[in-house]
Amino acid sequence: MPWLQLKLTTTKTYADAVGDELMMLGGLSVTLEDAADNPIYEPAPGETPLWNDIQMMVLFDAQINTDEVLAVWQENPFSEFTAHEKFEQVEDKDWVREWISRFEPMKFGERLWICPSWQPVPDETAVNVLLDPGLAFGTGTHPTTSLCLQWLDQADLHNKTVIDFGCGSGILAVAALKLGASKVYAVDIDPQAITATSENAKRNGVLDERLIIGQPEILGDVVVDVLVANILAGPLESLAEQISSHCGSHAKIALSGLLNHQVESVSQTYSTWFDMQQAENLQEWSRLTGTKK
Ligand SMILES: C[S@@+](CC[C@H](N)C(=O)[O-])C[C@H]1O[C@@H](n2cnc3c(N)ncnc32)[C@H](O)[C@@H]1O
CATH class of the missing domain: 3.40.50.150 (Vaccinia Virus protein VP39)
Known part of the structure; x- marks a missing residue:
């Protein structure tokens, strides 16, 4: 089953809040990478990510309307702390398995x-x-x-x-x-x-x-x-x-x-x-x- 992944960049200070907000918009899981180095890392709830520049991937159900999600996101006060928002399709079921295992x-x-x-x-x-x-x-x-x-x-x-x-x-x-x-x-x-x-x-x-x-x-x-x-x-x-x-x-x-x-x-x-x-x-x-x- 295909999924949609929203990729964006943010900073360490706001990663937690941005992830929470995107989960409220229907995100199913949030994964973070160091924008410079790329080790995949999903922090426990409340845990602060380690890096200053964060690449965030948020998994969504393929049925969502991406334009609508992006439009609602632009209205969110935390969108000020994100950039380069882009949706892409992911076929990889490992996303779901990885999230489930955590x-x-x-x-x-x-x-x-x-x-x-x-x-x-x-x-x-x-x-x-x-x-x-x-x-x-x-x-x-x-x-x-x-x-x-x-x-x-x-x-x-x-x-x-x-x-x-x-x-x-x-x-x-x-x-x-x-x-x-x-x-x-x-x-x-x-x-x-x-x-x-x-x-x-x-x-x-x-x-x-x-x-x-x-x-x-x-x-x-x-x-x-x-x-x-x-x-x-x-x-x-x-x-x-x-x-x-x-x-x-x-x-x-x-x-x-x-x-x-x-x-x-x-x-x-x-x-x-x-x-x-x-x-x-x-x-x-x-x-x-x-x-x-
Ligand atoms: C943040 S989730 C909460 C889910 C669960 N109760 C929990 O605490 O984890 C909010 C839920 O409210 C639903 N919702 C949003 N607006 C609503 C409305 N006007 N009437 C009923 N449900 C609504 C959404 O579809 C979503 O499933």
Whole structure:
């Protein structure tokens, strides 16, 4: 299966942020090379690359519209720190194999592990989510997902109803069910996310009447106890009223996918309906939480 690879140059200072931003635009993996020397190197999440001039390759699904991705990228504040953006086709399946071989089990909070579905779980007694993200976003390696997983781990989800708004791979929806939620609605506008969520739910033995998966329209007038949304700041702002309408009195929300400088504006918008708490940060990303008034 062919893939599309976006090649660009950036600097050591911005490589991490640029990679994260491109993953938010649908990138499936980020690989870095020293622009001068070329040893292939994929840093662990949060690890700082070694070189000053970085050649970055970001793998995308072949179905994407490259002009659209480049146009959206030009609007991104971090595009100021990149140059020579160029898409090329790659046939090489080793990309996928290489990325898969680097996806290791990861622990979030006290109880929760996200484990690649093709590897043995490190702790049988933990809450283990077996994951194969397919072409959808959400492996836990991205700080925005990580912030949501940590929040779900410490939340009391026992017998609670939950919405995962923008479910991607279904990582948060499946984790919520495994952490005790009684019902989870996993919604996304991307059909690939709906497929990936069904497959991951099946893999984890939670594809049953407790899990409703579909486009956001399926929510109708559903009202829940907990809502988690890892989308970008723009959609979070425009969805605020709708998100609020699905939250019952004293419902808890977690909003992720915000850059640190976007916290104030999103918090302000949601404070119409929610008592908002102080944001948690991970690298340049933030998670906001609130309680419905
Ligand atoms: C950053 S990914 C998050 C995936 C997963 N929940 C996680 O935490 O890793 C954002 C997801 O939101 C979806 N999305 C974007 N805008 C949306 C909208 N208006 N309504 C529902 N889903 C949306 C995207 O298709 C994508 O799958």
